Amino acid sequence: MSDGSYRSKLRALQLAQPLTVQLELTYACNWRCVFCYNPRHFDRTRLSGDEWIAVLDELRALGTLTVALTGGEPLAHPEFFRIAEAARVRAFALRIFTNASLIDDEAADRIAALPPLCVEVSIHGATAAVHDAATKREGSFDAALAGIERLNARGVAVLMKTPITSLNEHEIDEMIALAERLDLPLQIDPHITPRDDGSLEPLQYAASPAAVRRVIDAGLGSGSIPSTERTKGGANCGIGRLTLAIDAEGNVFPCMQWRVKPIGNVRDSALRELWHASDVRREAAEMSVTVNDALLEAGGAIATYPFCPALAMQETGDPTVPDRAFRIRAEIAAELREAANVGAAASAAQAGEAPASTVSTLNT
Amino acid sequence: MTPKIGPNVAWQIVDGEAIIVDLASGSTIGLNPAGTFVWSQIDGSRDDDAIAGAVAAEFDVSPEIAASDTREFLQSMHARALLVDAAEART
Numbered sequence: 001m002s003d004g005s006y007r008s009k010l011r012a013l014q015l016a017q018p019l020t021v022q023l024e025l026t027y028a029c030n031w032r033c034v035f036c037y038n039p040r041h042f043d044r045t046r047l048s049g050d051e052w053i054a055v056l057d058e059l060r061a062l063g064t065l066t067v068a069l070t071g072g073e074p075l076a077h078p079e080f081f082r083i084a085e086a087a088r089v090r091a092f093a094l095r096i097f098t099n100a101s102l103i104d105d106e107a108a109d110r111i112a113a114l115p116p117l118c119v120e121v122s123i124h125g126a127t128a129a130v131h132d133a134a135t136k137r138e139g140s141f142d143a144a145l146a147g148i149e150r151l152n153a154r155g156v157a158v159l160m161k162t163p164i165t166s167l168n169e170h171e172i173d174e175m176i177a178l179a180e181r182l183d184l185p186l187q188i189d190p191h192i193t194p195r196d197d198g199s200l201e202p203l204q205y206a207a208s209p210a211a212v213r214r215v216i217d218a219g220l221g222s223g224s225i226p227s228t229e230r231t232k233g234g235a236n237c238g239i240g241r242l243t244l245a246i247d248a249e250g251n252v253f254p255c256m257q258w259r260v261k262p263i264g265n266v267r268d269s270a271l272r273e274l275w276h277a278s279d280v281r282r283e284a285a286e287m288s289v290t291v292n293d294a295l296l297e298a299g300g301a302i303a304t305y306p307f308c309p310a311l312a313m314q315e316t317g318d319p320t321v322p323d324r325a326f327r328i329r330a331e332i333a334a335e336l337r338e339a340a341n342v343g344a345a346a347s348a349a350q351a352g353e354a355p356a357s358t359v360s361t362l363n364t
Numbered sequence: 365m366t367p368k369i370g371p372n373v374a375w376q377i378v379d380g381e382a383i384i385v386d387l388a389s390g391s392t393i394g395l396n397p398a399g400t401f402v403w404s405q406i407d408g409s410r411d412d413d414a415i416a417g418a419v420a421a422e423f424d425v426s427p428e429i430a431a432s433d434t435r436e437f438l439q440s441m442h443a444r445a446l447l448v449d450a451a452e453a454r455t
Contacts, residue, residue: 005392008378017378065376065383093374093385115372117387157390 009242013235016285017063018244018275022256023052024070025077027248031099032136033124035165035202037193038072046248049079051266053086055246058271060090064244066117070097070256072248081110093117097161100147101140108150120159121148125167126174134167148182160184163192166204169211176220188220190329194314196259203315206325213332225333225340228306236292236307240285244275254284257310287319294320301334302327367415367438368408368450375403384446398423402437408450412438 012019025047027040047055059067067087074080075098087094094116103111111119123144125131131141151158160179162168168175172188179186190212194200207215215221235241237255245256252263252274263281264274275281291309295302302322307330309319316323322330369375374385382395382403395403401422405415412435420430441447 005383005394008381008383008394011379011381015379019376019378063376063378065374065378065385088374091369091373091375093387115387117374117385117390157387 012063013238013241015063016241016275016281018059018242019063019065020068020238020243021059021064021066022068022070022243022245023055023083024072024245024247024256025052025074025080025083026072028076029071029073029099030076030101030137031073031140033122033134034136034167035134035163035192035205037195037202039195039197039199041072043248046077047250047266049077049082051250052079052083055266055271056083056086056090056092058266059244060092062244062272062275065093066095067092068095068097073099073102075102075107081107084111084114084116088114095120097122098147099135099140099144100151101143103147103150105150108147108154108156111151112154112156115156118157118159119151120161123160123162123175123178124165125162126171126178130168130171134165145182148184152182152184158182158184160186161189162186163189164207164211164215165192166207169207172211172214172220186220188215190215190221191308191311191325193257193311198314200315203325209328209332212329213336216329216332217336225336226306227304227333227337230292230296230303232293232296233289234292235285235288236295236309237288239288239309240281240283241288254281255310257308258284258313259310260313291320295322301330304337305330305333365438365442366408366411366450367406367442367447368453369406370446370448373446377404386444386446388445398433399437402434406447408453 009019027038027043027045029038029041032041069084074096077083084094094114096111096116096119098119098121100121121144123131124134125141128141132138148158160182162175175188176186190207192202192206195202216225239258240254243255245253246266247253250266252266252271253259254263261280263278287309291307295307307322307326312321312323312326313319372387374387375382377400380397380400382400383392384395385392402415402419405418416427416431416434419434420427438447
């Protein structure tokens with residue numbers, strides 16, 4: 001036995017085995033977050049429980065390991081628990097992206113019994129005033145915290161996820177304290193994305209570069225300063241190979257963010273046929289290599305920061321042309337890495353050691 | 365013992381090798397092809413003798429070696445709570 005996750009992921013990438021899947025169970029949501037990517041809060045269009053369970057059977061056969069149930073608010077789907085329980089019966093690692101406000105005692109019991117790998121809860125501020133102003137729902141902060149506490153009481157793994165915005169960036173310290181008080185890991189996301197209908201309106205709530213710098217520097221995003229190593233001909237990301245997403249109407253996409261064109265619809269064709277035969281999927285996978293090579297050739301800060309071509313596509317119309325927010329984050333990360341390297345070299349010199357290489361510094 | 369996959373486990377096969385997620389800890393382990401074969405035999409109805417018999421037939425090893433290796437593997441997985449005894453799980 002070994003920790004085979006990295007090797008398995010690499011092999012799955014080569015085989016185009018969609019290990020990680022997101023299912024957007026419903027567009028409906030009981031919150032109205034001002035920066036949300038989803039413009040269809042009111043839309044009740046959705047696949048039925050039976051249709052989602054048929055999808056789960058196909059995903060099992062396709063080789064999926066992790067299924068994330070998302071929305072909208074996934075618990076707003078009337079058959080949420082039937083779908084979640086079916087996912088666990090099929091041995092998927094289950095992630096639930098929720099605002100937690102609909103998690104009463106009964107729901108918390110049923111979630112704990114699944115069990116999920118993690119429940120990832122969106123919290124938009126450290127105080128009710130800031131949070132509820134972002135969600136446009138009075139009482140949403142208290143409802144979310146009550147849901148989290150019910151999950152905590154049952155030993156469910158919970159991750160507090162906070163998109164940093166112009167509305168809450170003054171509360172970073174308080175959000176760290178809130179996560180500590182709730183005994184939760186905290187992930188602050190510096191990305192605000194355009195809406196799925198192409199509107200750039202959410203970007204007006206993007207956090208200031210100073211706040212983004214603070215998040216990256218403190219490792220509040222995805223841990224240590226994000227970096228990526230590229231080799232010519234490699235893939236930028238798992239789009240079209242490792243990832244797959246299905247929206248509430250059954251449209252299949254090579255990634256949740258990449259909604260340029262669906263691979264097809266599960267109501268019309270078997271998912272396995274769509275995945276293996278689709279030119280859209282193949283083109284997305286090839287695009288990932290093109291993007292990787294373009295960034296590698298460009299060099300500098302943008303070549304070393306994890307890049308999402310879907311977000312670039314939404315803003316610039318070209319997946320190889322980085323969006324403004326990415327450029328800012330990449331520059332900040334490069335500066336912070338350089339400062340860390342200078343600090344490490346100075347410490348090593350003081351201790352009489354050879355300075356660590358850039359790569360080894362970034363990997364630790 | 366009649367092994368059954370534990371309630372806190374997620375798993376999938378990638379290129380003939382099982383990847384197993386312990387949902388209680390979030391940790392992931394990978395099995396080699398032999399371990400994956402044993403894992404695929406676990407259905408909550410076959411006991412360790414039956415699984416060892418399948419291992420002996422699949423890998424052309426003596427029944428004694430198959431039984432010893434299979435028990436060691438099952439005990440290791442049981443100790444990590446990745447497997448439970450089907451009889452205990454029913455009670």
